[in-house]
Amino acid sequence: MSELRGRKILTTLQEDGQLVVELAEEKLPQPTGHEVVVRVDAAPINPSDLGLLFGPADMNTADYGEGRIVATMPDGARRAMAARVGQAMPVGNEGAGTVVAAGEAPEAQALLGKTVACVAGGMFAQYRTVDARSVIVLPDDATAEQGASAFVNPLTALGFVETMKRDGHSAIVHTAAASNLGQMLLRITQADGIPLVNIVRSPAQVALLKDMGAEHVLDSSSDDFRNDLVVALKATGATLAFDAIGGGKMVGQILHAMEQVASEGQDYSRYGSSSRKQAYIYGALDTGPTILNRSFGFSWSVGGWLLFPFLQSLDAKTLEGLRARVRDNLTTTFASHYQARISLDDALKRDAVMAYNARRTGEKYLLLPNG
């Protein structure tokens, strides 16, 4: 191939506590072996990308130059991020595009010209070298934009359902349920006949999910929320929750309501019911502390849930089954919706940063690195 040059976004936390986010030029080496070079046509800006890109830096007071942002990282966060100081880190978990160069391995050569989705990291770039064996080849009629979010959200939503089965539960509670991920989970559980309690934060989000046919949609901003939650848990028998928020009292409220349902009609026990109540925190829309009032006995567990360790815990056959389900339902069950499409240059401008870094539920941005 002729020499490939492209631009990519790098984020560096400097020794002095300044966070520098900038566009950098790179020259891509000729791919060898199983390597292929993907021209990245679309990459979603996920909450997990924002954590690496900006973290808790103050983007409101940052200095926005030409292709370069300089922001101040709070002291507490600097200590927690000591391990990244001085490293220029590429960003962007996933994306999709066209294979424009390939190593000599047959698996790599076979991908030339194909549209593929990958979860290689560093996808906020015009070109990205990845392993041919790690991509999903999109169906012939699918666009890169349709495949851009084929990994993180779809496999997370499917992972919730697999976790439910593995842990012996039969229904799911989900917070921030109007998100792209939440909508996917709703469609999956509708297809599989799994009861789902959707918790959202506004009447508009209630309407959105109800329009999609959701049965249990609760508005946590409503005065009736606590009662509605008990009613929905009773109807579904849910003893498992996945929480995207992290901070605040929501997880504790859900466990409390589960305990209320489990205790109904039972003899009093000062240790609480024997119903196993589990909540997994998989996001940090609220980075404040998780506050548990422990008004739910002793039979409970709260823990972190993360996609990649979960995928590693699956056997190869189960994992391939999940990937095939995503590929076969890319434009239906696993369709994503985007608030706006932006270029690499736009992504570093103040207006865009303030908008996509607000992490508003259901307002996901799509980066078009070659757009």
Added chain:
Amino acid sequence: MSELRGRKILTTLQEDGQLVVELAEEKLPQPTGHEVVVRVDAAPINPSDLGLLFGPADMNTADYGEGRIVATMPDGARRAMAARVGQAMPVGNEGAGTVVAAGEAPEAQALLGKTVACVAGGMFAQYRTVDARSVIVLPDDATAEQGASAFVNPLTALGFVETMKRDGHSAIVHTAAASNLGQMLLRITQADGIPLVNIVRSPAQVALLKDMGAEHVLDSSSDDFRNDLVVALKATGATLAFDAIGGGKMVGQILHAMEQVASEGQDYSRYGSSSRKQAYIYGALDTGPTILNRSFGFSWSVGGWLLFPFLQSLDAKTLEGLRARVRDNLTTTFASHYQARISLDDALKRDAVMAYNARRTGEKYLLLPNG
């Protein structure tokens, strides 16, 4: 047998929110089948008993009459305790005494005159009818006082070690480690060669455990606590904690320090280390909320731990092994120490209640119902 009459402590939460704790007379029916009647000679007042006996009622402003206390239960607690309203509940998880009457079954008859320990509930009484098959027969030279705490603390401490093995950890962190339970856990781990990090709350408690030969004893009131914790976790490799406190930030601090140790020398990952960090909350010395800052990635879990469900999860052989170990080491590994001994009458007097309900670590009271 001649007719047996005795007194026992009952606790009743009334409809009007008043908590009544009183002495009541009872006539015990002739035991039948496998039943035996135990004359209770000694019963420890454990934190778990206090939860049922008084809960969060205000014992400071209570009315102390002759053999009868009337206290006010806070509104929030009343709602949580709705299932016990109107029921006169016996108290006292465990205790020991002499079998004075027995049903016709050979297993019951064989116990006549023996000193036994039981975990039948309702042990704050002069007499208690229990199932002959559920008791531990104490060695001939053991007193009831030595066997009074043969169940809850010993099996809890042994249960921590079993849980450690089951969950794949190799060392333990323990809070409120100067308690009777903590001292037992120390002796068990010394015998078994398991690294233990003891967290206590005063220099005097540090001295107590150091005198017992403990290697890692940390004072959470010390300015150096955070650093000391990291050093001890590094030395022991502990990724499992058992916490008696419940409320506050301690559990989160422990997980944070575990994550610090796990991340050292690793590449930065915004998802945290892959080290599985587990904390079990088994007590509620602080009934306030558990506050988790989640500064420890996504590979963590916090949950409740309770003795009886844990015992039920064991196979019969393992359980009998644990009970035999307790019986064989009753006056050494599993010895308990008591701050004071009190009668049933004294137990309902203001001074005694204020003292034993303070739940100070290492200041356990022993009830002598026939003393």
